[in-house]
Amino acid sequence: MESSGFARSTTDADLWRLATDGDREAFGELFERHAGAIYNFCFRRLADWTIAEDLTSAVFLEAWRRRSDVRLAHDSALPWLYGVAANLIRNHRRGGRRALRALTRVSTERSTGPDPADDVAARLDDERRMREVLGRLAMLRDAEQDAFVLCVWQGLSYREAAVALGVPVGTVRSRLSRARARLRLGTEQDEDASEASSAERDGSGVR
Amino acid sequence: MNDLLPPKERELEPARLAAMKRLILDRVVAERPVRRRRRRLVALVLVPAAVIGAAAGYAATRGRTAEQVADMVTCYQSPSLSAPAIGFPSAVEQDLASACRNAWTSGALAWPVPGPAPSAWVACSGPAGGVAVFPGGDSHTCDGLHLGPLPADYAAAVARFSALRDDMSAQFPDGSCANRSDAETQRGPFSTPMGSAHGASLPPASATPRRARP
Numbered sequence: 001m002e003s004s005g006f007a008r009s010t011t012d013a014d015l016w017r018l019a020t021d022g023d024r025e026a027f028g029e030l031f032e033r034h035a036g037a038i039y040n041f042c043f044r045r046l047a048d049w050t051i052a053e054d055l056t057s058a059v060f061l062e063a064w065r066r067r068s069d070v071r072l073a074h075d076s077a078l079p080w081l082y083g084v085a086a087n088l089i090r091n092h093r094r095g096g097r098r099a100l101r102a103l104t105r106v107s108t109e110r111s112t113g114p115d116p117a118d119d120v121a122a123r124l125d126d127e128r129r130m131r132e133v134l135g136r137l138a139m140l141r142d143a144e145q146d147a148f149v150l151c152v153w154q155g156l157s158y159r160e161a162a163v164a165l166g167v168p169v170g171t172v173r174s175r176l177s178r179a180r181a182r183l184r185l186g187t188e189q190d191e192d193a194s195e196a197s198s199a200e201r202d203g204s205g206v207r
Numbered sequence: 208m209n210d211l212l213p214p215k216e217r218e219l220e221p222a223r224l225a226a227m228k229r230l231i232l233d234r235v236v237a238e239r240p241v242r243r244r245r246r247r248l249v250a251l252v253l254v255p256a257a258v259i260g261a262a263a264g265y266a267a268t269r270g271r272t273a274e275q276v277a278d279m280v281t282c283y284q285s286p287s288l289s290a291p292a293i294g295f296p297s298a299v300e301q302d303l304a305s306a307c308r309n310a311w312t313s314g315a316l317a318w319p320v321p322g323p324a325p326s327a328w329v330a331c332s333g334p335a336g337g338v339a340v341f342p343g344g345d346s347h348t349c350d351g352l353h354l355g356p357l358p359a360d361y362a363a364a365v366a367r368f369s370a371l372r373d374d375m376s377a378q379f380p381d382g383s384c385a386n387r388s389d390a391e392t393q394r395g396p397f398s399t400p401m402g403s404a405h406g407a408s409l410p411p412a413s414a415t416p417r418r419a420r421p
Contacts, residue, residue, distance in 0.1 A: 024232050031228050040216040053219070057227050064235045069281050069294025069337070080315070087296060094373060126214040133213050153213055162313035166295060166306070169313060183211065 012077040020067050027067075031060050034078050037154070038085050044153055045089050045145075047130035049123050055092065059085045079156060082164035086146055139186050140179050147175035148183075273364030276357070279337030282307035284317045286341040286348050288334060291317045297338070297365045304328040307340045330357040 006015065006029045018026035038059050042052035062084050070080065137145050150161040151172070162169045219227070280303060281294040293315050295306070304327070310316045311324035327344035332355035341348050349356050358364070
């Protein structure tokens, strides 16, 4: 990919200021820095690599559209971009998928690794596995899921997650705490059910 | 809780990443720069013209309808358009004061957090569309910044805008857009209450600034 020519030491805040002034290359640099994180975040919320790619483009188009409304208070633009992504994911779930694809579809054919079949199979495995994991998270409220995914999987601090979600730090902390408690309870109940089931099987074998 | 481990992260392939970047930059290139263009104007335009422009801008801002400010909310750190600010999409039944307090206490508005979040906020029509929300209970804030008041039917306009956004998302077919005549054949002539810059008949904005609920 062509390099945008910005030093790594150029902060996101500097790039954002340039982008606000209409500097496309600065915005391109922000894209290169954060597209991967947004891509994986979108996948982890939706379990679909293709939609994750579409959403990644949509996140940056939305960020550009709102560039003059936002002044970064921190060095990294990533928490705010996560917030944009979380909003678009919610819209997507409410039925915006078709419009999203029309908006962002990149026409380039996918160039996969050495063996395309292996890559496709691996991605399908990922999606199946991710759906299972999200099935476990389904017991949480959406807001708790967001806090869990951002803090536990994406590695954001409470403060960064608060920026992403537009809520106070204390709210992130309590949502995450509730999420962990619910998940722990769910796991224990599953284990109890599993033990009861195997005990029943053992019992019926004796009979 | 090992069953909560997601699959390992994947990188976007370089070719895909480059294609996505091109798509995004192609989309944004058509837009004009925001501040740079403004600066050029400031440098070139004479004072009388600037005065006329400012008057026209003031009139335009004051005349904004609820529909024109229903899409975005921008919270400011102080009652000044040059203060640090953060914007986000509007939402149905969103309490503007609560939303801005959250932005304040989370550090999204300014970091480090500049003290306790103000309890009172004033909402005005934003300088470039959307709603601008400022801390403080001064009912003259909007006038002082040459901004119009929050239109009286703002909440209803947000609800309409949100419904329109959802409806459009559901209506557009995958990968293509309908042309106007096809769309009108399918949906009837365009006469939505959302209006446009080209002149749907919309109720005038209220002349009274409204204070955001604390």
